[in-house]
Amino acid sequence: MDAPEEPLPPVIYTMENKPIVTCAGDQNLFTSIYPTLSQQLPREPMEWRRSYGRAPKMIHLESNFVQFKEELLPKEGNKALLTFPFLHIYWTECCDTEVYKATVKDDLTKWQNVLKAHSSVDWLIVVVENDAKKKNKTNILPRTSIVDKIRNDFCNKQSDRCVVLTDPLKDSSRTQESWNTFLTKLRTLLLMSFTKNLGKFEDDMRTLREKRTEPGWSFCEYFMVQEELAFVFEMLQQFEDALVQYDELDALFSQYVVNFGAGDGANWLTFFCQPVKSWNGLILRKPIDMEKRELIQRQEATLLDLRSYLFARQCTLLLFLQRPWEVAQRALELLHSCVQELKLLEVSVPPGALDCWVFLSCLEVLQRIEGCCDRAQMDSNIAHTVGLWSYATEKLKALGYLCGLVSEKGPDSEDLNRTVDLLAGLGAERPETANTAQSPYKKLKEALSSVEAFEKHYLDLSHATIEMYTSIGRIRSAKFVGKDLAEFYMRKKSPQKAESYLQGALKNYLAEGWALPITHTRKQLAECQKHLGQIENYLQTSSLLAGDHHLTEEERTYFCQEILNFASQHTDSPGHKVVLPMHSFAHLRDLRFTPANAVVHVGGVLSVEITVCSQMPIPVRVEQITISVHFSVEKNSYRKTAEWLTKHKTSNGIINFPAETLPFPASQNSLPALELYEMFERSPSDNSLNTTGIICKNVHMLLRRQESGAALDSPSGVALEDGPHVLQCGDVTLAPGANTVTFRTQAKEPGTYTLRQLCASAGPVCFVLPHLYPLAQYDVYSQEPQLHVEPLADSLLAGIPQKVKFTVTTGHYTVKNGDSLQLSNVEAMPVLCHAENRAVIYSNAREKASEASLRVQSSDKVTSISLPAAPAYHVIEFELEVLSLPSAPATAGESSALGVTEAQRKHKDTPKAGHCMATTDHKVRRGWDCSACGGGLRSSCLF
């Protein structure tokens, strides 16, 4: 005890507080013992069993020993716990019965009476025995010792209330032993006292809390009471318990606020609703903020004051508990909830005041944490603090916008007034931080002082935040902060800096397919690109935006108009073309060929009808729509015949294009499907199954790294193809939604034409669909005239006149009036002539075109049929009767030919184009190409 005689100083709420123990009796004796006592007492922990099922704790006890005074004893109703003396000790080293009877007994009685008057039962009498003294008086006191006497006189049933301490200042085993007993006793008694008094206090406190529905109840009063308990726990180094007290207060208060919001207001709460006048942030550098505590005590605290104080206390305790990260986490929660509570309570707050408060608080918390952690610890726990950083950044940004610091012109007078008001609310800087260069207060003041300073601070914060987010892998958050930063740059009119942030964010969103953020970012990006004068990029972004369904009609129209304006303005500048991808502009839905089999003869007309869904919000006039066509000739000329083409192309002429998944080419969708195979492995010896499983054969495709470089909508991939073959359609207006565009073309050269690119151009702007997929092709063929001879029955019977169908395919040749078909007959099978023969002319698409009569002139050797006029690529069909004479020899090998047909043209310039062949079951004469099949008369004739 340093100065036991000094009057008790006013309670100082610091860590230095210790439970109070009073000392009465022989002060000199105590003073001599005190050093050893105070040193020994906390040495060993003691188990503290608690009421209400709380887990027992080991605590190290320390005490503050003061001289006993009657004033120290609490008066009735005084609830102060910190000043509460937990134990009263009476010291004596009296060993003389006479002396005892004369003075000590009286003194003790007085002491006991005082204690009883205050109903204090926690006392202890210590008798110090001193060998040296004792020896002198051995003969005087033989029978009963003083100790026994005292026990007799005062501790009628509590003999443990009197302890003997033998030779306290010596260093012997006996001394040691007696010290130990004494200390154990002292600790036990102290704890008993704690348990009893704290229990009583807690009970009182609970009673008080139960009264909270009564009208006169005040939260502040209750706060003080419960805080007292917290202080005691803190004093006993039970920070956990102390924290619980504050958390309870916190929860109680929050509940009241919530109830208030629900219409159940408590009277005392209205006081917290007074307008916020000061917003100087949290103060965490002192263990106890007495100013705020006094405000609460005087019931003058505002909501922010109370919250700040409460949090400061919680923060202190958490730091004692070595849990700085919880501080960060709780701080964020606190700041959020305070903002909410102020809203809920409808407290009037000047604009920006809360932003200031939050900003200051964030930084204060961060600095406080930094102050108690080393660099490495900070770095490994960024995840906890980064929220505060980003919150601070956000708030600073808000302040900047509010005070006009984020504009080209700088703040106007109104902005300046606002700034001055805000700074006034900060008050003066607190003395604790006055000497710190980087205090939150100074930072904020500086940031608000000028445009440049604000920029510096804001950029610092933003970059720090982005860096932290990136380092812990929260790329998305980083991008989000980046977007804010981009917005800032845009306001500052430096779009080149903004662009990269926007592009970064956009890429991220695109890769993950977040539609709304994509739209929003694109809008920003469009503005940015416009400022930068990146025409091509701007137009591209505009086209994407014009086709974006997440935007309003007006916005889409605006962007669409932007493109059209550009298109109309730059019509005169030749050569330069802006090539944009088609998918944003319109979507090709289907493509239809007429004729349906997409086969057309040379000179024939083919039409391609495409259905295009325009994504634009308004009708767009397009000067030209072209499909570039790739032309290839196939070597195999047979495959180009109508027959083959008609046979092998069964499509109905409509090609549907799958609805594009754009604009969300989500990475998963582009992955190939899993190729899974079963796998069995048998043991080689007995063929039993060893292992079985599933193997994915295309792991390398699935697991390969996503190419980060592949930009998803870069214009680079689109190249305008300029081929010689192009389908064109001019001056089309594409209304929103489905449009049908028809291309007509006259087939020229035979071959296969593959549709490759679709391109819609308006002025210098071209929308290009680089590849048509699935493949759309049409074929152009050129055919020589052909004759088919086919019996109507399966096989021709000899002796009976039977009908044979003749089919003349005109091919590229136009049959004119007077052209005739000459058949050279086989003797055995003459063609019978009838007066009336009709021929039907069909168009290429098997539509009946006309009917005409035939004239057949038959001689011995030659049958001449004059054909009706028919245009090219038509079919003439007619039937003739033939009669096979039974006398004809029918030996396989060498036989007479049935007929030779030969078209004799009147025109000399037409060469004999080919030969005709007709066989029954006979061999072919004159070296004709033959495709004889068993049975029947199956002939194909080539002119």
Add this chain to the structure above:
Amino acid sequence: MVHTSLDVVDEKISAMGKALVDQRELYLGLLYPTEDYKVYGYVTNSKVKFVMVVDSSNPALRDNEIRSMFRKLHNSYTDVMCNPFYNPGDRIQSRAFDSMVTSMMIQVC
């Protein structure tokens, strides 16, 4: 722009997912508090993520309510997935799912 904050949430889910040894607890709790909204997350065993954004001034929504809402959502989602006509990855167009979500929203508001 709540969507953007969801983005961050996803990140957090993946971060949490790694640390989460006991996969039985699917509810991730409060992920991302902002001044005006609270974002809650839930991840199924097949790593399908649900995210719920709640107005932070709504005091009726405690952790337990959110948790039960997520359970309901998960059940309903499982039903949708069990539909043989549903292609995973498509937009969910189930009327039952829709009405469930709507009823949940109404209940909250």
